[in-house]
Amino acid sequence: MKLGILSTSPRCYSTRRMIDAAKARGHKPMVINTLKCSIDLQSGKPDLYYKGKPIGAYDAVIPRIGASITYFGTAVVRQLEQMNVFVANSSGGIANSRDKLRSMQILSRHHVGMPRTTFVRDKVDVLPAIERIGGAPVIIKLLEGTQGVGVILADTIKIAEAIIETLQTAKQNVLVQGFVAESKGRDIRAFVVGDHVIGAMRRVARGDEFRSNVHRGGQVEKVELDDKYRETAIRAAQIMGLRVAGVDLLEGKDGPQIMEVNSSPGLEGIEAATQRDIAGAIIDYCAAHTDFPEMDVRQRLTVSKGYTVSELVIPEGSQFVGMTIAEAAFSDRDINILTLYRGKTVIPNPKSSRTLEASDRLLCFGKQENMKSMVPTKARKKRTPELQQLKAEMVEHATAQPIYQ
Ligand SMILES: Nc1ncnc2c1ncn2[C@@H]1O[C@H](COP(=O)(O)OP(=O)(O)O)[C@@H](O)[C@H]1O
Numbered sequence: 001m002k003l004g005i006l007s008t009s010p011r012c013y014s015t016r017r018m019i020d021a022a023k024a025r026g027h028k029p030m031v032i033n034t035l036k037c038s039i040d041l042q043s044g045k046p047d048l049y050y051k052g053k054p055i056g057a058y059d060a061v062i063p064r065i066g067a068s069i070t071y072f073g074t075a076v077v078r079q080l081e082q083m084n085v086f087v088a089n090s091s092g093g094i095a096n097s098r099d100k101l102r103s104m105q106i107l108s109r110h111h112v113g114m115p116r117t118t119f120v121r122d123k124v125d126v127l128p129a130i131e132r133i134g135g136a137p138v139i140i141k142l143l144e145g146t147q148g149v150g151v152i153l154a155d156t157i158k159i160a161e162a163i164i165e166t167l168q169t170a171k172q173n174v175l176v177q178g179f180v181a182e183s184k185g186r187d188i189r190a191f192v193v194g195d196h197v198i199g200a201m202r203r204v205a206r207g208d209e210f211r212s213n214v215h216r217g218g219q220v221e222k223v224e225l226d227d228k229y230r231e232t233a234i235r236a237a238q239i240m241g242l243r244v245a246g247v248d249l250l251e252g253k254d255g256p257q258i259m260e261v262n263s264s265p266g267l268e269g270i271e272a273a274t275q276r277d278i279a280g281a282i283i284d285y286c287a288a289h290t291d292f293p294e295m296d297v298r299q300r301l302t303v304s305k306g307y308t309v310s311e312l313v314i315p316e317g318s319q320f321v322g323m324t325i326a327e328a329a330f331s332d333r334d335i336n337i338l339t340l341y342r343g344k345t346v347i348p349n350p351k352s353s354r355t356l357e358a359s360d361r362l363l364c365f366g367k368q369e370n371m372k373s374m375v376p377t378k379a380r381k382k383r384t385p386e387l388q389q390l391k392a393e394m395v396e397h398a399t400a401q402p403i404y405q
């Protein structure tokens with residue numbers, strides 16, 4: 001596979017490791033300097049120029065977009081998407097992850113643990129907001145900070161109010177978040193690739209520092225996550241629309257609390273802590289996907305008039321209960337079942353021999369009219385969270401990779 005690594009740092013550890021891992025597997029990797037790309041638009045022919053020449057054919061590109069060039073970097077990734085190049089992380093996913101408010105908003109509609117968070121504008125709303133999240137101490141965060149810069153712990157409500165006012169006067173938007181004290185300056189970084197956590201480490205803050213960022217002196221140790229932590233990390237990455245992600249979780253008293261989902265997670269700390277070939281896992285994942293490219297449902301929707309993605313729920317007593325998918329003859333109606341949700345189980349691309357049960361939810365792609373005809377009229381108005389989520393994300397242009405659990 002011809003693989004591009006979109007990065008402005010060809011010599012940094014993560015880039016070098018991915019290049020070496022790709023070469024070792026017989027691929028042809030190249031570092032593409034994000035800032036040397038130009039985006040070329042003309043009707044029917046989106047193109048990307050690199051150092052003044054057309055970039056040529058790539059099978060896959062791994063974006064490593066630094067926070068300082070999010071706008072241009074995501075534009076380059078979006079351009080690759082228009083050119084049908086497989087990108088390990090979508091432009092929408094990267095953009096989602098870059099803004100702490102946006103990420104928390106997207107995550108909050110799902111039942112995944114997260115610290116109670118508020119965002120206020122008016123001075124008079126600050127105090128009630130702090131009280132809603134349980135009072136002091138609180139964490140105050142700049143929306144676009146990284147490496148622990150711009151994350152402040154305020155011990156009292158008075159201090160919190162003063163900090164928020166000062167930051168707002170300086171035209172900074174801030175989040176106010178409940179302080180997860182029981183995590184005691186520790187957090188978990190789970191490295192997600194596709195639907196697996198391929199390595200995890202715990203970061204422990206130095207001394208009485210509460211921020212565990214390695215840039216703030218945090219120490220790392222390998223950790224084996226239990227199912228709950230693993231599932232939460234994978235879901236967080238999927239909700240954000242990221243296939244390669246560093247998910248940061250606090251160890252709250254009620255289980256994992258998602259703090260942040262990083263779209264260009266560093267490899268050095270995690271490879272050192274886990275002694276695993278994380279770079280190799282990312283390359284293998286890209287290679288597997290270029291063999292079987294995913295369908296981008298959202299894009300497909302815009303070009304296929306009359307087709308839609310909808311969720312069908314099989315009610316008790318339905319004629320379909322007990323039938324196999326083949327017997328229910330979905331394909332005769334030009335409907336493909338993308339995913340079957342059964343209780344907590346998610347079955348992507350279910351086999352036609354699978355028997356349907358009451359309460360099964362089927363995420364389908366197909367002819368709108370035919371799908372409507374399968375739903376009893378009174379049930380039509382009900383929308384389930386997955387479908388709402390899907391629609392919301394289609395509107396937001398948030399993710400090119402709708403995976404919903
Ligand atoms: N709500 C919180 N409760 C307790 N500790 C927190 C909380 N939010 C952040 N921290 C600590 O501060 C560190 C930095 O916060 P984070 O939101 O990840 O910002 P950054 O993007 O700068 O890394 C985290 O790694 C964690 O140790």
Ligand SMILES: [Mg+2]
Pocket residue numbers: 147148213248260
């Ligand atoms: Mg962080």
